[in-house]
Amino acid sequence: MEPLRPKIEQLVDELLDRMAAQGEVDLVSAFALPIPLLVISELLGVPEEDREPFVTWADAVNGTEHDPEVTQEAYAYLRKLVADKRADPADDLLSALSVVAAEEGGSLSETELLHNAMLLLVAGYDTTVYLIANTVLALLQAPEQLAEVRENPALLPDAIEEVLRYDSPVNISSPRWAAEPITLNGVTVPAGQPLLISIMSANRDAAHFDDPDRFDIHRDKSGRHLGFGHGIHYCPGAPLARMETLIAVGKLIERFPGLGLAVSSDTLTMRDSLLIHGPASLPVRLT
Ligand code: HEM
Numbered sequence: 001m002e003p004l005r006p007k008i009e010q011l012v013d014e015l016l017d018r019m020a021a022q023g024e025v026d027l028v029s030a031f032a033l034p035i036p037l038l039v040i041s042e043l044l045g046v047p048e049e050d051r052e053p054f055v056t057w058a059d060a061v062n063g064t065e066h067d068p069e070v071t072q073e074a075y076a077y078l079r080k081l082v083a084d085k086r087a088d089p090a091d092d093l094l095s096a097l098s099v100v101a102a103e104e105g106g107s108l109s110e111t112e113l114l115h116n117a118m119l120l121l122v123a124g125y126d127t128t129v130y131l132i133a134n135t136v137l138a139l140l141q142a143p144e145q146l147a148e149v150r151e152n153p154a155l156l157p158d159a160i161e162e163v164l165r166y167d168s169p170v171n172i173s174s175p176r177w178a179a180e181p182i183t184l185n186g187v188t189v190p191a192g193q194p195l196l197i198s199i200m201s202a203n204r205d206a207a208h209f210d211d212p213d214r215f216d217i218h219r220d221k222s223g224r225h226l227g228f229g230h231g232i233h234y235c236p237g238a239p240l241a242r243m244e245t246l247i248a249v250g251k252l253i254e255r256f257p258g259l260g261l262a263v264s265s266d267t268l269t270m271r272d273s274l275l276i277h278g279p280a281s282l283p284v285r286l287t
Pocket residue numbers: 043119120123124125127128130131168169170172173174175199226227228229230232233234235236237238240241
């Protein structure tokens with residue numbers, strides 16, 4: 001992940017320069033979105049000129065209005081990309097995975113390789129957009145805590161960790177199937193039936209977190225959140241997402257000491273998705 005740091009810093013600086021000229025922007029589209037898009041494209045080795053449709057593709061996969069045609073378009077592109085990497089490997093993750101897949105007796109089939117590419121695209125992009133946006137929103141709504149973070153930037157990682165709990169960018173886990181009948185709150189889920197586990201609900205569990213609806217960057221970290229999941233499927237992108245958000249939000253609040261919401265927070269609407277949680281747009285004033 002570390003070799004990506006200078007590229008992220010450079011992009012963030014360029015975006016901030018561009019935004020400064022505007023005075024008021026939608027922080028999601030102007031800032032939060034381009035950063036993970038660059039990172040995941042660099043990681044997978046997607047040529048610059050091919051990156052734009054990724055936004056529509058991630059939307060098609062993560063949105064509530066699932067559009068199978070757009071998903072097919074995304075798969076067709078990834079299939080071609082995998083073939084290109086195989087023919088001419090470069091220094092990126094998809095090339096490395098293609099080599100593993102091509103090895104005799106390799107542990108990754110062609111189909112698995114394709115689905116892993118799609119998983120990385122979907123898991124690594126939209127999620128981080130909303131960790132950045134939700135962190136900015138939470139801090140703007142807690143001005144005293146924002147002032148503390150400005151005063152002492154070493155507190156920013158704690159603030160990001162608290163956002164992962166308080167305003168988790170990923171709403172639900174991927175499906176699980178009950179291995180045996182489970183009874184929860186008087187409802188029995190029969191063996192073999194699917195379950196969607198609400199990460200956001202677990203992260204606001206009053207039996208686990210004191211005053212769970214309070215955003216508190218000084219919260220005791222021993223009550224670990226589930227923002228990146230748990231166990232064998234724990235998010236492998238967590239260090240990258242934390243790094244991107246730390247650079248992005250750190251530079252944003254340093255550059256704009258008078259950063260503020262340009263609309264009242266009760267007019268914000270949420271992104272239309274069962275999986276992804278965050279504002280559809282976040283209009284901010286930049287001073
Ligand atoms: C703020 C950003 C992110 C959040 C909140 C997040 C959250 C999660 C969560 C909750 C899971 C577990 C899902 C489950 O158990 O069903 C997960 C899995 C995963 N994440 Fe992330 N993620 C983020 C960023 C990333 C990034 C940047 C990447 C890749 C570069 C990534 C790749 C993955 C993959 C591949 C899995 C599946 C792991 C498995 O099933 O074994 N994620 N993520």
